[in-house]
Amino acid sequence: MMSGKRLWISGSCLWLMTVLAVSGVCAGLQPAKIVITPSSLSLDSTEQGRRVLVTGVTAGGEKFDLTREARFEPSGGVRVDEDGYLYGLSQGAAAVKVSARGRSADLPVNVGDLSQKRAISFLSDIMPVLNKQGCTAGACHGSAKGKNGFKLSLRGYDPEFDYRALLFDVSGRRFNRADPARSLMLAKPTQTVPHEGGLRIEKGSRYYDTIFNWISAGTPYGDMQRDSVARLEVTPPEVFMSRPGMKQQILVVATYGDGSTRDVTREAVVASSQDTTAKIVDDSVVQGERTGEATLLVRYEGKFVIVPVTILNPEPGFEWKQLSQHNYIDEHIDAKLERLKIQPSEVAGDSTFVRRVYLDLIGIPPTPEEARAFIEDPETSRLKRIRLIDELMRRKEFVDHWALKWGDLLQSNRKYLGEKGTWAFRQWIRDQIASNRPYDQVVRELITSTGSTYQNPAANFFRVNKDPKEAMEKTTQLFLGVRMVCAQCHDHPFERWTQNQYFQLAAFFASVGVKPGFDSDEEIVYLKRDDNTVKHPKTGRIVEPEYLIASAGAPPLNAEEDRRLALAEWLTSDENPFFARAISNRLWSYFFGRGIIDPVDDIRASNPPVNPALLEALAADFVKNGYDLQHVIRTIVNSRTYQTGIAANEWNENDATNFSRFLPRRLTAESLLDAITVATGSRPEFDEVPPDFTAQELPDPHIGKGGFLDMFGRPERESACECERRNEMSLPQAMSLVNGPTLAEAVADPEGRVAAAIIAGKPDRELIEELYLGALSRFPTAGEMDDALTYLRQGAGRAAGAQDLLWALINSNAFLFNR
Known part of the structure; x- marks a missing residue:
């Protein structure tokens, strides 16, 4: 520190300090050339400046941002301010010499008529x-x-x-x-x-x-036509960094209604979806924090643009190893992984696969006999997996499992439907799944249904959603993956949906009424002749129905007929840009724990898919095959991507979004209880249902309320959001498994698996194998067998030792998670 002296920093020294501060991880990179974007500029104002991007390109083709350390030397009628913005001084041709790290390039500039100033507004x-x-x-x-x-x-x-x-x-x-x-x-x-x-x-x-x-x-x-932003352009359209620590300047240019343009980088709002991956560090400058992907949302005056950001792993030695590809899913997954220098994990073994696919397709794990038969089947792994998938999709439990999911989404709950209505709606859902009815037909019937909720159970959709706004919000969230609720009070802050569109969509349901029926707790869905309009809260005027997007499949609206018929035709049209993508994405999430777009019911431009080509391929395949839900499910579980193991390698250990390996998922409440039933051989008792019902067959959350299922996250079916189901682990859940009555009574059940094996006189090795197969769907390793044998022979008794072993297996992560 220099006391008593005043420290002066010259402009050149300040520039040098800026270079040292911003170069960071790129300091060792030497450009073979620099590239200026845009390659030329037109200036027509002394007050509104423009910036350019300066990119260094190495001899090997690696690109890195040099904008903040570049020097600008103007000649002619141009000036440069301290922020690097260029302004016109006098009309005519000019040029700017741009230099960085020993390289330079010329930027042609055309300065237009500066006498005509744009009116401020x-x-x-x-x-x-x-x-x-x-x-x-x-x-x-x-x-x-x-x-x-x-x-x-x-x-x-x-x-x-x-x-x-x-x-x-x-x-x-x-x-x-x-x-x-x-x-x-x-x-x-x-x-x-x-x-x-x-x-x-x-x-x-x-x-x-x-x-x-x-x-x-x-x-x-100002003038709405002239002074409103018509379009926003962001440069670069994609940020690609070869390593963490690099930075990239973002430029934002607005085009107005009169065709004029303005650099609005300083006024635009730039936010990152993942600050831990890509962080905004300065005014519209993004810095890569760690290997991974993020999305930038660039907003300005009601317009927004999405910019994907990718930061590669800088470690040397990556060499792509091509694994087998079972279908187009693997092709799209591999194409992106190779680009990101992420090597996918190897395919999981048969014992891992059999438990995984049972839980995902039918909601329960295999019995010891089923697991043993599959593992010991001498057929090639690929062929026997294809055969098992087909067998599981023909089973009754497949209907049980998927009816549970759709019961959650459609809020099949006696709180809304009454007891008889709940059972009727449950059966209707099961019939659609069992018959593999085309999805578009199911949706059409739901949103156009009328009549008795007992005689036409699909009409229960409107018993849950009686208000036109509720019906619209559930329809768009469930079947389009679009959350319109934000647009009720104001235009959507992160999407193009407006408050006007919210009420225009709600108007499709304005004529739907619900009245009491003749039977006890029956209700009738009918079309109202009056009080059948929606009014805009701001203007008080009646709002006419309009489609969210006028796609090619949008039929003309007929004021004389039920408006829902036209809405259903538009909604389920092949041309609808949301319908097939939304359900394909939702189905994908059931097998991987997250959607290609996540959350699955929040599809918007500012929440882009992690693999757009894959989602488009799934949706196109779905439409091509007649909206066959089972076809999509079968395609997903037959892919190598689904059958990948959980073990990470050095290239994918930090990947949690690109499906390079299988990420364990905690079992849902119903699957966990049913898995305990399979492992212990002890069936829980439920009131109001037949004694052979499994947890996933229960009609609604009323049964077993407040017990084991609710503790482990069973949804109350009061929302159509997937988020209502909770799959996290908590301390009360852990204490319930360790000391709670549900598991303790099942393990010690005198008619359960341990008691039956002891009574049958099974040898220790057979007993241990059966417990491992029942709990984990695999044989014990040699070390596990030795430890278990030692414990059984040194304990207080075989039955107590076997119960302890089974209790320990059920409390393991291998049991609690689908892996």
Whole structure:
């Protein structure tokens, strides 16, 4: 430290310090050339600057960002500010020499007519400042009730409302046109007067000058056609980093209704879906934190663009090893894994596969006899797996398992349907699965159903969803994977859906009514002749139905017929961009613990698929095969990707999103209880159902309420969201397995597996094998056999020792998780 002396830093020294600060992990990379994007510029303003990206390219083709350390030397009518923005000074051709790390390139610049200045407006100039500075955020004036009596629309979705709030609330006292600097709109954010939100804008800053000039110009609103953003372009469209630690500048350019463009990088909001993978470190600069993938959401004035980010593993020595490919799923998975330098794990062994596929297809593990027969079958592994899959999909338990899933989603619950209605709806669901009815036909029947909920059980869909808004929200969430609920009060903050579209869709269900039937607890779904419209809450006007997207499969609307018929035709059309993708994605999630888009019922542009080509292939195959759900299921479980083992290798140990290995999933509540039944040979007792019912056959959450199933996450069926089912582990669950009555009584059941084996006089080795096969669907290893034999022979007795062994197996991760 130099006391008593003033330290001066020259411009060149400051530039050098910037280079050292930003180069980071790229410091050792030497470019063979630099590339400028865009390759040329047109400037038509002395006030609105433009930036370019400067990319270094090594002799080996590796690319890295040099924008923040590049030097710009303009010639002609161009100037460069300290942030690297280029501005026009005089009309005509000009050039800028761009240099970085010993390389240079020329940027041609054409400066247009600078005499015609674009008129300042609220739409194009002020609204972006309010959004960027957080004034319209949910924690500030964009909250439902505003702040301190001043409310703005959330994230500025309604600029007309915001303009009126600023100009006409408190009798227009937020502006002083005679002395703009004394306007509350400037005095508050600069803290010239107290402001609860703190200092938001510095005096003399770009944003201060913008607001000052706007007030001076008379606070014009602007022209909706000319001053609204029509399109947003982000450069680069994809960020690809060869190692963690690299950085990439993002450029954002807005195109307006009149065709003019503006660099809005400073005002755009850039957020990362995974800060631990890719983090925004400076103004629109993303830094790779670790190997993996993330998505950037770039927002500006109601428009947004998604930018995928990939950070590769920098370790040397990767060499792709091609594994067998069973179908197109593996081809799409491998194509991405090879690009990301991720080697998939080897295929799992037969004992692992047999337990996995039983649990995933029919919800229960194999019996010891079934597991032994499959493992010891001398047929080639691939062929006997194909045969087993077909056998399992023909079993009654397949219907039990998938009826349980659809019962959850359709909220088959006596709270809404009554006891008789629940049983009727359950049987209807089972019939659709057992007959493998085409999915589009099932959905059409559900959303167009009328009549008695007893005689036409599909009508129970409207017994659960009586309100037009509820019916619309459930329809879009279940069958399109789109959450419209955010658009009820305001335009969706991360999607193109608007509040208008919310009520236009709800209008399709406005004529649906529900009234009491003749039988006890029966209800009738009918079409109302009056009170059959939806009104917009903002305008109070009747809203006419309109499709979410007018795809090629959208039929014309006929005001004289049930509007739901047209909606059903559009919804299930081959041309609908959501319908087939949504169910294909949902089915995928049941086998891998996450969707290709996750969450599965939140499909939007800002939540892109991790493998778009795979999802499109699944959806196209689904449509091509007549909306056959079983075809998709069979295709998935026959793939090598599904049959991959859980063991990681050095290249995929950190991968949790690209399906390079199988990730263990905790058994669902019903499968866990049914697995305990198979392992112990002891069947739990349930009230109100036949004694041979398994947990997954129970009609609704009323049975066994508050017991083992609820503790392990059984959903209450009060929501159509997959998130209602909880599959995490908790301390109460662990204590229940260790000390609770459910497992203790099943293991010690005098009619259970251990007691039967002891009474039958099975030798120790056979007994141990049976316990391992019943609990884990595999034979014990030699070491496990020796340990078990020692324990049985040294304990207080064979029965007690066998019970202890079975208890330990059931409490192991190998039992609790599908692996």
